[in-house]
Amino acid sequence: MANIYKPELVKVIATRQQTPDVKSVKVCFQDSGRANDFAFRVGQFGIFSAFGYGESTFNICSSSNWKDYLEFCFRKVGRVTEALWRLEEGDVIGFRGPYGNGYPVEDWKGKNLIFLGGGIAMPPIRCAIWYALENRRDFGDITIVYGARTVADLVYVDELDQWAQHPNVRVVRCVDPGGQTPDWKGEIGFVPHVFDRAGGSSANSIVLVIGPPIMIKNTLPILDRMGIPHRAVYTSLENRMKCGCGKCGRCNVGAFYICKEGPVLTMEDLERLPSDY
Amino acid sequence: MSFTITQDGLSKLVNEWLARGKRVAGPSRVKRDCILYVPLQGPDQLLLEDFIRPANSLKEFLFPKHERLFGYRINGNGVELFELEPPKTEQLLIAARPCDAAALPILDQVFNWDCADEFYNRRRQLTTVVTLACSAHDDACFCTSVGLSPCAERGSDVMLVKLDRGKYEVRCHTEKGRSLMEGRLEPSDQVASEPLGPEKRFDPAEVREFVKHNFASAFWQSEGLTCLGCGACAYTCPTCHCFDIIDEGNANEGARVRNWDSCQFSMFTQHASGHNPRENQPARQRQRISHKFDIYPEKFGEILCTGCGNCTRNCPVGIGALSVLTEIGHGEHL
Known part of the structure; x- marks a missing residue:
């Protein structure tokens, strides 16, 4: 059964503390075949998970030209990011994505x-x-x-x-x-x-x-x-998300689903939406 | 000329399904003043007459309140993910209200646009819906305002329409329905009269027009201030489908699960930064009405509401969508 909620496994290859409460993490796919196939557009996001703690949504902040790893960066503010903060090289976490439109x-x-x-x-x-x-x-x-x-x-x-x-x-x-x-x-x-x-x-x-x-x-x-x-x-726009695929019902601004039609949009587009963000 | 089934015939059907290890769910009196759709242990638990509708909806039989999505196991640095048992039990939803059945084709859309939610789809394929046309309605019912009726066919595989006490005309709408009823029906000269629905209370097109142009209206303030944010409206709604995804377990093993959620809860849209796009109940009430009457129609071409009235009946402070919608319809916001 195709399970859209089941993540892929990725291995932490480096972590770096950027500020007292911000860290960046580099991960690569455990499955080397997948590492070669995987493509995304800059501006798209992923849903990263620490098993036992849950999932959080972050932009993929590495360039789409880099094939060796994906990078994400987060501030320690809650249950999931506290768990991600403790990651060390070699740890395995979950990744779903890429989601969203990316920069044109x-x-x-x-x-x-x-x-x-x-x-x-x-x-x-x-x-x-x-x-x-x-x-x-x-x-x-x-x-x-x-x-x-x-x-x-x-x-x-x-x-x-x-x-x-x-x-x-x-x-x-x-x-x-x-x-x-x-x-x-x-x-x-x-x-x-x-x-x-x-x-x-x-x-x-x-x-x-x-x-x-x-x-x-x-x-x-x-x-x-x-x-x-x-x-x-x-x-x-970085609204709170859970599913990443337009079902869980929380990231919308009017009829604009940030997880699907966003997160990237122009100010002209944004001005047409209700100010629900 | 019609085809009919008796209450005994329905009991036999329920017994046969249960005997084959399948699930049967239908309205049942679980407490003195509480009627719910629940899995039945036997036909005597099935309640067919003398009530308006159950306090819950059918959605939990396709989209459970709590559902495990996959399991995880951690050994040292390694992680193993595994699929849990996929839904595989056939189920019969019997004596469902037409407003509950009509919600299913509406939900099909959101669970299948772009990527398909196989948890929902599997259960949907395994489900046969037998509706019972409503012979009574109360002040909270408003199916006729959203284009449905006490005997609306939508989402129904077979419909029962009451003829006499304990006897029902049977109208098969789908192949699933026909095969379910095969060999169980009696021909009859009697034809059930079309049951009367509630009077129309508002026009959804007017509601849509209103929410499109009144995002900042003080109307939402006055409505929202009464709301306690309990989420009873969303939980008992046949069409509300918002969910949360969390992990349950420990550092060694557990599962990722999804739970029902509601746009009426303060944490629903709260950002990590502390910013909350919908920071009060008026904004959350506006979202609920907008989603049902403007956003969903824009995305999927139909209203995310079947007029069951559960949000009104179950609201502890007596608001619910109907009062909001009739106020909009009557121009009381102006």
């Missing part, structure tokens, strides 16, 4: 890319950044603005440096006022304001903005002023 990267060809992320929203942007860097000729200038509450809350910090070394890639990092340390060399301020101050070209741009609702809300007027249409502004 084909439509982004020839465009400048602007990535705006806040806090734990970096992982779902990171996969798109790596994808863009690996297909560098397809895209124009890349601007990355990433901020967190404090210096200690920034994730994938070493990769920010790697990205900045690529030609025509600008990386601006920031922390909320009061979140800086004495040796902090980045900007101080909230992501929308820092992005505004950073300036730069807006023509022919695609924006991917993911973060807390307040950050997205304050970013939109700035994008409007820059003349970037809302159909060129993408986000990823």
Whole structure:
């Protein structure tokens, strides 16, 4: 009997503590045949499970070009993530996916890319950044603005440096006022304001903005002023999910099922939906 | 000209099914004031007349309240997953209300769009539904407002319509129904009269129009403030199908299970960050009505409601969908 709720087994090959309460985990399929077949689009998500504790939904934050492993990143906040926090190399967990639509990267060809992320929203942007860097000729200038509450809350910090070394890639990092340390060399301020101050070209741009609702809300007027249409502004909605396949009934925003038609949508699409998110 | 069966004939049918190790479920008085669809031990437990409808619905016989999806076993670093016994018992749902049977083709859609839920589908294939047309209705019934009736055929393999006490006209709707009744029927000159349903209480098209354009209306505030968030409406609804998936077991072995859930619960949509898109009862009530009368029709072309009235009868504070829907229909929100 085909069982859509039964996960595949994946083995933990590395874990990394990113902040005091955020970890990233790399996993590979136990079945090597499956590892070769498996394909996904950046922006899609998976449902990861610690047996005995349950399942949680996370973006697959590795690039779809990487065949050796899948990566996900989470904050320790509940029963399942407490269990995932304790994972060590060699442990086996469950994976279902990929689910959702992913980023329409084909439509982004020839465009400048602007990535705006806040806090734990970096992982779902990171996969798109790596994808863009690996297909560098397809895209124009890349601007990355990433901020967190404090210096200690920034994730994938070493990769920010790697990205900045690529030609025509600008990386601006920031922390909320009061979140800086004495040796902090980045900007101080909230992501929308820092992005505004950073300036730069807006023509022919695609924006991917993911973060807390307040950050997205304050970013939109700035994008409007820059003349970037809302159909060129993408986000990823991260509603609570259980089944991942449009049955369990909780991730919908109006008739839009985030697990199936999302999680990625444009601001223009989002504005047509009821504000039930 | 019609075909009929007597109560004795039905008892015989129940006995035969039970004797072959199959399951039979139907309305039964489980306590003095409580009638439920339950698995029957014998035909004497089956209640056919003198009540409006059971307080639960048929959905639990296809989509159980608690269902194990697979098992896990952990040895050292290794994990073994195994399938649990798939549903394989044939079941007869007898004397089902037409509003409960009509929910089954509606549920078929959500359990089968894109990817098929084989737990549900297996049980569905193993199920034969014998409906009993309603000869009475109460103030909470509203099947006629959602396009159904006391003798609606939808989801029914065979329908019984009362002729006299203890005697029923039999109308076979499907092949499953015909083979079930083969050799059990008596020809008769009597033809049952069409039972009368409740008067229409509202127009679903108006409700849909309202929920489409009144997301931020104060109407939801006034409705939702009364709601206790107990979920009785959803649990007794024939069409509500939301579920939760959790693990039950310990660090060595256990199972992943799904349990019924409800959009009326505060944790239903709560994010890990603490943000909750539907953070109060008004928002949750709005979701329930919107899902049934706008979202489901948009996705699947039909209303997620059969007018059984269970949400109204079982609501501890007397709201339920019907009061909300009639208020919308009467323009009381304006």
